[in-house]
Amino acid sequence: MDFFVNTMKLDAKTIIGYAKLLLFSVDKRISPRYKVLKVLESMKLIEEDKKIVWVINLSEKKFFEEYITKHRDKVPGLLDMYQRAGKQRKTTKGKNEKFEPKSNDSSSVLSQCCIVDLS
Numbered sequence: 612m613d614f615f616v617n618t619m620k621l622d623a624k625t626i627i628g629y630a631k632l633l634l635f636s637v638d639k640r641i642s643p644r645y646k647v648l649k650v651l652e653s654m655k656l657i658e659e660d661k662k663i664v665w666v667i668n669l670s671e672k673k674f675f676e677e678y679i680t681k682h683r684d685k686v687p688g689l690l691d692m693y694q695r696a697g698k699q700r701k702t703t704k705g706k707n708e709k710f711e712p713k714s715n716d717s718s719s720v721l722s723q724c725c726i727v728d729l730s
Contacts, residue, residue, distance in 0.1 A: 629664040643696035647678055656682055
């Protein structure tokens with residue numbers, strides 16, 4: 612609930628109205644998609660008032676078509692950032708630790724994006 616309320620700024624009415632959101636993994640689905648949307652919004656490639664709950668409910672295939680593939684030429688490294696964001700794991704102390712695999716794409720605009728918390 613913390614991610615929905617504090618990071619995504621969703622109110623209780625929205626969360627209740629889209630209770631299906633609670634079934635999705637925050638680390639594997641919601642947070643990575645949220646980060647992609649924030650990058651696209653910051654680059655003015657999508658509208659800021661996009662309904663995040665609708666985007667989270669999209670199938671993986673549809674999300675890729677609409678948000679990753681569609682913008683891959685304008686935002687190099689978007690797919691890599693999305694995949695890295697989904698590979699967070701919990702440490703023994705309960706804090707998020709980001710998994711940082713080596714990337715062959717050192718020229719990527721977003722090569723450093725996964726290190727920076729976009730929330």
